Amino acid sequence: MIDKSPSRKPRADGEQSRDRLLNAARQLFAAKGFSNTSTREIALGAGANVAAISYYFGDKAGLYREALMDCMPSPEQNIAQYDDPGFTLRQALEGYYQQMLAPMMEGDTADLRLRMWLREVLEPTGIWQNEVDNGIRPEFIALAGVLARHLECPADDEVYRLVHAVAALGAHLMISRDIIAAVTPYLLEGPDALAGWIPRLADYAEAIVAAERNRRTKGTA
Structure with missing residues (x-):
């Protein structure tokens, strides 16, 4: 078990060893x-001792979890803001997309993490389900509350469909990254290009929220 007490101060080269293990693990x-990946392969790729995996991560599962999740922003800040009645729809949407796209703004590391x-979706280890239960679902419910508040309606099935549609706008950039890079590579080249998507995604999301408001006003099915 890893000692996480404040008294342990990692060596300067220790942090480099930890980073090398993470980089090698992501690639493998x-x-x-x-x-199909062994700790021996990871250690060899990192130029480190197998025992270093236990020291820094506990075991292979701990290393896998860290390699996959180390840059994922916590949804708790967004959820806390959603609960603020003064938090505007625009603020909610931009915060949502900022968090969603943050892991993509890391170059090659982002590509490895996406893969x-x-x-994980095709060969689940339990990490994905844990993320759904403790991150995705709570933020989904919180965002549904924001949209329902701005639509002045209960968080019904139509609002849930709307949240899925809002999420799909950002998810496309993550899931179809290779296609976007092949068709319009300049739209993904670097953090600035990715950051430019955030206000546009918020614009598109506001438009579909407005369409749902119009549908409800007209009383159409």
């Missing part, structure tokens, strides 16, 4: 998946 997990996520 992305290419081969969790089950790990896709493998």
Whole structure:
């Protein structure tokens, strides 16, 4: 078990060793998946001792979790803001997309992490389900509350459909990253290009929220 007490101060080269393990793990997990990757392979790729995995991460599962989740922003800040009745729809949407796209703003690491996520969906280890239960679902419910408040309606099934549609706008950038890079690579080149998507995604989301408001006003099915 890793000692996380404040008294332990990692060596300067220790942090470099930890980073090398994470980088090697991402490459191997992305290419081969969790089950088909051994700790010996990871240590060899990192130029480190196998025992270093236990020291820094506990075990292979701990290393996998850290390699996949280390840059994922916590949804708690967004959820807390959603509960503020003075938080505008625009603020909610931009905050939502900012958090969603943050992991993509890390160059090659983002690509490896995305491939790990896709493998996790196809070959689940439990990490994905944990993220759904403790991150995605609570933020989904909180965002549904924001949209319902601005639509002046209960958070019904139509609001839930609306949240899924809002999420899909950002998810497309993550899931179809390779396609976007092939068709319009300049739209993904670097953090500035990615950051430019956030206000546009918020614009599109506001438009579909307005369309739902109009539908309800007209009383159409």
